[in-house]
Amino acid sequence: MHQIPLVNLQRQYQQHCEEFNQAILKTMQACDFVLGKAVQEFEEKFAAYLGVKNVIGVASGTDALALILKAIGCKQGDVVLTQDNTFIATTLAILSAGAKVALCDISEDNYSMNLSSYNGARPKVVMPVHLYGFPCDLTQIEQKYGNNVMLVEDTAQAHGSTIKGRRCGSFGIANALSFYPSKNLGAFGDAGAVATNDDNLAQEVRYLRNWGSKTKYIHEREGGNSRLDTMQAAVLLVKLKYLDEWNLQRNHLANLYRKHLQATPEIILPPLAPEGCFQNYHLFVIRLKTADRDSVLKQLQEQGIGAGIHYPVPIHKQKVYANYEFAKQGFPIASNTAQQILSLPIYPEMTQQEVECVCEVLTRILEQTGRK
Ligand SMILES: Cc1ncc(COP(=O)(O)O)c(C=O)c1O
Incomplete structure (x- = not known):
């Protein structure tokens, strides 16, 4: 019996x-638990890392997405377009901001958003997921x-990935990152961030994460409590x-993996990043076109x-969305790949x-046994 987990x-x-x-001890000794020094330091360092003007630490990637949509003024009936193969947080965040979810299918070659598959109403926001x-x-x-649309990148899985030398998470009007523990940059609990070059939007997100307040007990927006925890910021600074x-x-x-699996006929290897781009391999996802994926996974x-x-059920087939308009549409490529993909263990210490x-x-x- 081997012992090789998906993530270690x-x-x-x-x-x-x-x-x-040491980092955690320092935070405890300073007792600056809420919006403490480490939060600001992490925000500054991570902004420099991404190449954006502002990073605002928030409680999770899901909150980051929802706060961005609220901050840019998404309201009831506004359409936010994303892709059918994503983690459910993407669509939950859109709905929690009161907007309408529209979905498009993905490209067969790289499992990414394929806008040409979408013929619906013009969205207010397009939210691609790296x-x-x-x-x-x-x-x-x-x-x-x-x-004529706003770009918001869901960069929850793409810390450090680049497009023509620029980091993912720096292109959109505002972009969301998650520091869920298993992410490439992961905290010791839930954590997330918003990245933006727009100072006004940054201020808006700062309000919204902190009860709509800049000055204690003075409330200027209908905000909530969604701050990046100081202890988590201290861990993120180390990482x-x-x-x-x-x-x-x-x-x-x-x-x-590529070297050892390239000659295996049942396996389609992950796409290579386009020239001038870098992928962070948050996951190493192969595709078994001619094999029984579920049986292989079990073995x-x-x-x-x-x-x-990642993920076994595309968004439009999730039970929770059975009554939504998009549930009635077909997304053939996302549906097919969901039955064929298989994530193999990958983590830097492997x-x-x-x-x-x-x-x-x-x-x-x-x-x-694998052949169908
Ligand atoms: C693509 C994607 N979007 C959003 C999220 C939400 O992030 P969080 O778990 O920090 O709320 C995640 C990860 O969990 C994710 O993988």
Whole structure:
């Protein structure tokens, strides 16, 4: 029995535990638990990292998306267009802001938003998701709508990914990031951020995350409580220093996977990032076109390999949305790929031997039983 989980947070903690412990201890000693020093320091450092003017730390990636939509004035009936294959937080956030969700299908080649599949009403906002860390083609948005829609990037999975030298999360009017623990830059609990070059929008998000208040007990907006926790900011400050190194290590592991799996006929490897772009391999997602994916997944898990599916049910087929307009539409490519994709373990501390072991077990399963 192997022991190779999808993600191994223990190793990262163990490798840097002294630094983490010190950072948390410092916060406890200072007792500046809410909007403390570390929050501001992280916001500044992460803004510099992304190449944007403002980062506002918030409580989660879901809140980041919802606060952006509220801050840009999305209201009842406004259409926000996103893609059918995403984590449900994307659409939950749109609905929580009172806007209407519209969905488009994805491209067969790279599982990213394909705007040409959408013929509905002109959206107010287009929200592409850099899924698995693969940088979406953002040029299609301008080609289709000119400058008449707002771009909001869901960058929850793409810390450090780039498009022509610019970081994902720096293109939109405002962009959302998640620091859920398993993300490439992950906190020790829930955390998120909004990134924007627009100072007014930044101020609006600052209001909304803090009860609509700039000065204590003076409330100028109908805000809520959605601040980045100081303890989490302290952890993120430690991790930010290693993010690029970790992303390169993920690329190294992804290349190893490619080398060992390229000759396996049942496997379609993940798309390569377009020229001049960089993907952070938040997930390494292969596709089994001619094999029984569910049986392969089960056998991998039985042998101690923590493969997964991201995501098994596309948004339009989620039970919770059964009565929504988009549930009645067909998204053939997103629907098909949901039945064929398989995420293999990847995390910066994974060893070459572990990658080789996953490849060996997987190819053996495919040889023995995998064919449909
Ligand atoms: C694509 C995507 N959007 C939004 C979110 C929401 O982030 P959070 O879990 O921090 O609320 C996540 C991750 O969880 C995600 O993967």
